Amino acid sequence: MSKTGVSVRPAPRRARLWHDERARGVILQLAVVALVVGLLAWFAANAVENLRREGIATGYGFLGREASFAIGVALIPFSPANSYAHALLVGFLNTLLVAALGIVLATVLGFIVGIARLSSNWLVSRLALVYVEAMRNTPLLLQIFLWWDVLRLSAPQPRAAWQPLPHVFISNRGVYFPVPFYGPLDLWILLAAALGLAAAVLLRHRARRRQELTGKRLPALWLAPALVLLPPIAVFLAGGAPHLLDLPRMTRFDFAGGESVTFEFTALLLALGVYTAAFVGEIVRAGILAVSRGQSEAAEALGLRRGQVLRLVVLPQAIRVIVPPLTSEYLNLTKNSSLAVAIGFPDLFSVGSTIANQTGQVVEVMSILVAVYLSLSLATSLAMNLYNRRTALVER
C-alpha cells in the first residue's frame, strides 16, 4: 500500500499496535463497521421511539389479520377472507413467475441478438444493432406502458373477442384458453411422463458413452421427445381418452372458465424480456469476442460446420465470460419486475404497497419486501455462481 510502510517496520515486540500497518487497517475497519452498525441501530431505535410517541402501531402482528381486499391474478387460491401474509405470498408467487419467465425470454432472445450482432450478414448485424440501441436507450417504464397500450388497445372488447383457435379467445383483457379439469387419470399421466423423462435422460447418457467409445451416434434427438411424450399419451388413450377440458365461455361481462393470461402480465413479461435481452445480447457478444479467433479457425480447419463451431467450440468458452455479468442482468430483471405496480399487475411490490397503506405500517411492510427481494437476489446469485463454478476454467 504505502511506500513508507516498508521503512517503518521495527521489531514487532516494541511496535505499538498503532504503528503496525496491518493492525491499524483492522482497527480502522472495525471502527467503521461499528460506526455504521451503531448508526443503523440508532436510526431503528429512533424510528420505533418516534412511532410510539405518535401513537402509530408497530410490529408484525398485522400479518395474521384478514386482508379484506381482492387480488386480480393469483396462482394459489386467494379470497379477501385470507390473511395479509397469504396476500403477500400471492404477490411473491406472481413476482417469481414473471421473473422466471422473463429470465428465460431475456436469455433466449439475448443469445440470438448477441450472435446476430456478430453475423457476417450486414442486414442481420445492423438489425441487431438497432434493436440493442433502441431497447437499452429508452426507459423500461415507457416500454411497459407501450406494450400494455398496444396489446390492450388493439384487441377488441370481450363480446367481440378474436378466436384464433377453437376455444381460444383474445380480448382487450387478455388471452383465454382451455385447460384440462383435474381428474383421477391425471396422476397416472404425470407418472408416465416422469418415467418417460427419466428414460430420455438415461438414453442421452448411453448415447454419449456409445459415441465416445465407438464413434457411432444414436438417434437420440428423435428418440428422446418420443420417450417423454408417448407414455402419457398412451395412458390417456388407455384411460378412454376422456374429454375433460375446462373451456372458456362468454358470460355477461367476460369469459369464465378455462385459464387466462392478462395483458398486464403479458406486457410486463415482454417488456422485461425484450429490454433485458438487449443487455444480455451485448454480454454475449463480448463473451464470443473474448474467445480467440484461432479457436474458431482451428475448429473450421478440423472440418466442423459453422453451427458446430459456435455450439461446440466458441460458446462453451464464451460462457465463462458471459455468466458473471449475466447474473447481474438477471438480478436487474427481477428487481425491475416491481414496475408492475404501474400497470396494475399484482406483484409482490404492488400487493405490499396496498397492505402498507391499509395497515399504515409502512416500515414493517417495506422491511418484509426488502428481505424478500434480497433473498430472491441472493438465491439467483448463488445458483448462477454454482453454474459459474461448473463452467469456469479448471486450472491445473
Place this chain on the structure above:
Amino acid sequence: MRFPSWIASVSAGAVLALLALATGARAGTLETVKQRGQLVCIVNTGLAGFAMPDRQGNYQGLDADTCRGIAAAVLGDAKKVKFVPATAEQRFTLMQTGEGDVLVRNTTWTLLRDTANGLTFAPVTYYDGQGFMVAKKLGVKSAKELDGATICVQPGTTTELNLADYFRTNHMTFKPLVIEKLDEVENAFFSGRCDAYTTDRSGLAATRASKAPNPDDYVILPEVISKEPLAPAVRHGDDEWFDVVKWTVFAMVQAEEKGITSQNVDAMLKSDDPEVQRMLGVSPGMGKALHLDDKWAYNIIKQVGNYGEVFERNVGAKSPLKLERGLNRLWTQGGLMYAMPFR
C-alpha cells in the same frame, strides 16, 4: 505516516450533529406555520372539484379552498399555501414524516386512520359514499348485476376494501384491476379494460365530467355501498393546531348558516347578532383562544367564502361536476353540516 486526525473530528462532529437532531423537540405546527409564513397542504394529485391544478397551475377545488381557509385564518392571506400533491399511498407517510402541516386530500375518516396511523380528523367537509360507474351500452342498471365483472380501482384506499366487502356480502365475484395513478386507472376504464370503475361518487362525477370522451355514455349506478366522510386531518397530539383546522371548517359552515358571504362580510361587521360579532372579531376573544388574530374568521369568509359558496363553486351546480348538496346541506335544511357554537 500519521493517522489523519480530520477523519476523527469529522466523524465525531457528524455523530454530535445527528444526536442534536434527534433530541431537538418538534415545535407545534401552529408556531411552525406562523414562522414559515406559509401553510404546507397535502392534496390530491388531480381530482376535479376537490384539488386539481387549473391552466395557470393554481390548485382549485373544495379541498384546495379548505387549505386556503386555514391559511387565511392563520396567516391572514389565503394565497400563502404551498400545495403538495400526493397519491393515495403517499399521503399518510408524508403526514407522519412531517412533510405537510395538514392533509386535505379527500381522505375518508376511519377508526384505524384516526388511531393507528397517527392522525386526528377535523370535521367532515364532504359526506360522500362509494359507487360504481359503467358504460351505458353494457345495459347494467344495478351494482347487483356486476357478478363476474372486471373492476378498476385505486390501491391503498378504503374503496378497495369496501369493494371486496360488497361483493362478499352479495355472494358475487369480481376481478380487480388495481392501478395507483388516477390517470392510468381512468384510462384503463375508458378504454374498456374494465367493466366498471369504483370510487367515491363525487370522484366518479369528477372523472366523468373531466375525462370521459362523451360524459353521456357513462352512468353512475344508484347503489351507495359505503359511508365516506371526507375530512381534513392533522398529526396526533398537536391539539392547538387541531383546534385551528377544526374551527376553520366550523367557521365556513357557520358563516353559511348566518348568511355571511364573501360579498356581504363587510356589511355583516355591523350586524346586531352577538354570535356574528364574536365570529367576525367585532367583540374580541375568539381569536385569542385559538392563538390567532381576532380577524381570523373574517379573513376566511372574505378571501375564500362560506361553505355554501365553496361547495357551489367547486362541485355544485355551477361546476362541471353538478353534484347535489344532498347530505352536505346545512342541518337547518335537513343535511349533516353542523357547526359547534361560537362562544
